[in-house]
Amino acid sequence: MVIPVPAPPTDNLYKFMSVFGLVLVVTALIVPIRIVDRVAAADARSVVLVTELLKNSEHDLDLAISEQEARKRGVSKEDTDELRRQHSEIALESQQLRRRLSDAESDSYAAQDEFTRWLVVSCVVGGLGFGMMVVGFWLWYTRVQKHQDRALCMETSA
Numbered sequence: 001m002v003i004p005v006p007a008p009p010t011d012n013l014y015k016f017m018s019v020f021g022l023v024l025v026v027t028a029l030i031v032p033i034r035i036v037d038r039v040a041a042a043d044a045r046s047v048v049l050v051t052e053l054l055k056n057s058e059h060d061l062d063l064a065i066s067e068q069e070a071r072k073r074g075v076s077k078e079d080t081d082e083l084r085r086q087h088s089e090i091a092l093e094s095q096q097l098r099r100r101l102s103d104a105e106s107d108s109y110a111a112q113d114e115f116t117r118w119l120v121v122s123c124v125v126g127g128l129g130f131g132m133m134v135v136g137f138w139l140w141y142t143r144v145q146k147h148q149d150r151a152l153c154m155e156t157s158a
Helices: 010-073 077-157
Strands: none
Touching: 010 077
């Protein structure tokens, strides 16, 4: 005696395949957008640091001009020493800003590399998802829905 094996509900499998493919496509579209936000934030940090560095350089240049003018006018040694001290403070601060800018630029490059990797992964996943979705809907329509439509049409015409 042979035990009958029940047939799996293929229409649900086809629908699952289609919906899962659609989920993969949507995920493949969302992931790069999230990564772009990280790249933009890293680039924004770099821009802020460059702006601070430029302001520092401008202030340093103003101090150097003031020091030169003070020497020409014969200002006291204490005043020129104060200008030199401020000049060295700004130089130290500029060094720190350059280090931070270097770190921010390497963070930006790392974020761009991460974006490139995830873009490739998203394209592959999106392509697979799109293929699954198309094949799932096609199988569902040709193997299940078409026959149900025909049966319903025969039922209503009879």
